[in-house]
Amino acid sequence: MLKENNLSLPENFSDDFEYSFNMTNEYYKNQGLGENGFLKLLEMMGYTYDSYKFHNQIDLIYSILSSHFSKTYSDEELKKFYDENISLYKKDMVQAKHILLTTEGKTDDQIKETEKNINNILERIKKGEDFDTLMNEYCEDPGIKSNPDGYIFGAGEMVKEFEEAAFSLQKKGDVSDVVKTSYGFHIIKLIDKFDTIPFDKAKSTLKDDLNNNYINGLIKEKIDSTPLxxxxxxxxxxxxxxxxxxxxxxxxxxxxxxxxxxxxxxxxxxxxxxxxxxxxxxxxxxxxxxxLAKEVIWNPDTNTADIYDKYGVSFSSEEEELDTYIHIIRKDNKEKDEAFIINEAKKQMEYDRKLIKFAHSLNIITDKNFEKSYTNYLSNIKFQFLKNFNSDEEFKKVLDSFGYTEKSLKRIYEIEFYTDKLYEKFIEEIKPSKEEILSYFENNKEDFIYDGLRVKHILLYTTDESGNPLDEETIKTKENVINFIYERAKKGEDFDTLIKEYTEDETVEDYPDGYEIAKGTMDEDFEKAAYSIENVGDVCKPFLSKYGYHIIKLEEKITYLSVDNKAVYSHIEKIVAKEKLKEKVKNS
Structure with missing residues (x-):
């Protein structure tokens, strides 16, 4: 497809990809996850390192195709696609206005005064003063000028405290109590709630959705589908x-x-x-x-035979089906003996049969949309790996390198389809409580092991704002000062007081409890010094990094990822819910 349209990957494609991937990697590291934490997060999202890299490569190739095939769509075309694919835009959303008084860069006394002011504004609202008038008078969020009707957002788009407060409001016009976030103090007013992303909000992504749909169609045309x-x-x-x-x-x-x-x-x-x-x-x-290549589902209660177009995976015999499951189980259990693999394959096959039967009883079937989705998924893989679009043997080699056969790959995709549909149908019934999530975390802590630290530090810069070294006399003076601070800290003086008195790192005000770090996330000298501290509460000797002189105090050794981490919480929520779904299927 690239050649036919006089397109090609840039000569430095591999280097560009590695740079892009490493930047993504660095971002997650800087969130405090570290090298191991990043890999753990990939696992939580269902990726291996290689599969995550593959999906990033696909995105990069898509961006090249998108640039070439990008089309301009009228509002009518966008609305038509939106209406025809409304299920893609199902999402709980809220529209809300807020009054924000910021705390950024303020002292403790100033923050207390800000909190007092926001509470006074809340009292005025409760007494009946107009919210919009007070918002226009006091709100320190410059974004309200371009969003006079408020912000429309869904889960994961705002900071946690703001999002939870907004979604907890029940009726249009309801006003929250004062909400504290990393930005400052907020008062939130609910304007509206939606169960679907409004068209005007979705417009920003509709063009991309249409272009991706178009490109997928072009790719599909270039790949010979195997006839049934x-x-x-x-x-x-x-x-x-x-x-x-x-x-x-x-x-x-x-x-x-x-x-x-x-x-x-x-x-x-x-x-x-x-x-x-x-x-x-x-x-x-x-x-x-x-x-007829149809799916025939017999319902004995109504004496009805429902005949559907047949999609999904078909097996010519039980032996072929079992062999497919043996491949599926072996892929992730290469160290296990054959008896174990065969036994697990039989159990998984039996469960999946029951899952499909249960789904069929609820009229959930693999339809044309499923086949289209799988074909696009397969097209992406073939597009990435096949030098010759018609080379089935090459494709089989690619699958084999990942431990798949063509049928095992599609079977996994099919079971995920049924599971997701059942998950959506019974979400309210199987959604775990907070207690269940915490219980799972406590009982499976070994899955969330994390080698992190929480530290505080004092920094005296030895470079100017441009990164150029200060003069030798100034650097020598700062060396003497850092040693003097260290002696005071060793004698038991309060480290927080010393930070306020001496540190030149202005970001410490944003992290009053210290920084959470992991291996691979900080300057090498800083990281080495931090991890050399043996006991919580101890202070390391002064050391020099490329930024200047530091002293670090160890506040906490973080042995496990926190269940309060949104990604961890969501991951556990899905695990527990799907275990409940599994029991429901078994008992069906």
Missing amino acids: SIDLSLIKDYTLTSEDEIFESGKREIDAVLNNVKINVEGKNVEEDNILYMGRTYVPLRYISEI
Whole structure:
């Protein structure tokens, strides 16, 4: 596709990708996750390092294609796509206004005064003063000028405290108590609630969605899809009688019409004009499934046979199905013996069969949208790896390198589809309580091991704002000062008092409890000194980094990731909910 459109990856593509990936990696490190924490986060999101790298590569390639194929869409076209794909934009949203008094850069006394002022404003609102008038008079958020009707946002788009307060408001016009965030003090007013992202809000992403849809279609055209081949050599004319299994519950009428279907019977091609139920030849439902490539679901309660287009994975025998599951289990259990793998494969196969049956009973099926989604997913993989778009053997080699077969990959995707649909259907029933989430965390702490530290420090710069070294005399003076501070700290003087008195690092005001760090997240000299401190409460000797002279105090050794971390909490919430769903399926 690139060649046909005179496109190519830049010569420095690999270098650009590595740079982009490393910047992403660095971002997560700087959130206090560290090297190991970043990999743990990838695992929580369902990625290995390689698969995450692969998805980033796909994004980069897509950006090249998007630049070339980008189209301009009218509001009418965007609205049409939005209406036709409304399910993609289902999300709980709120529209809210707020009054913010900032605390950034303020002293403790100034912050207390700010808190007093915001409480006075809240009292005036409670007495009936107009919220908008007070907002325009006092709010220190410059964004309100461009958002006079308030902000529209969903989960994960605002700081946690602000988001929780806004979503907790029930009725239009409700006003929150004072909310404290890292930005300052807020009062929030609820304007509206939505269960779907409003069109005007979604417009910013609709163009990308349309372009991605268009590009996926182009990619799909370039990849030969494997035709479905069904072995019908065992099919014979079959006349139903009352003894047949299909008549167990009494006479069931089937209107199955088959026109011009080419069938190979024992290797010989024959044609059947029609198969009808009135006065003609019948076939069992299971044969309709095979001949028509349809999914036939029998409901004994209503004596109804629902016939759907057949999508998802089909197996020619139980042996083939088991072999597929053996590949699935072996992929993540390479160190286990064959007996263990076969046993686990049988258990997983039995559960997945029950899962699919349960989903079918609720009319959840793998439909055209599923097949389209999987085809796009497969197209992306083939597009990335295949030098020749028609090389199935090359594709199989790629799958094999990741421990997959074509069927095991699709089966995993199919089971995830059913699981996600059931998860959505029963979310309110299976959603775990906070107590259940905390209990899971406590019982599985080894999964959240984390080698982090919380530290405070005093810094005296030895460079100017441009990074150039100060003169030698000034540097020598600062060396003497840092040693003097260290002696005072050793004698037991309060470290926080020393920070306020001496540090030249202005960011310490934003981190009154200290910095959370992990290996790989800080300057090498700083990190080495911090991790050399053995006991909580101890202070390291002064040391020189590229920024200046430091003294570090160890406040806490962080052994585990915190359950208060939003990613950790969400990860556990899904695990516990899916375990509940699993029990529901088993008991169905």
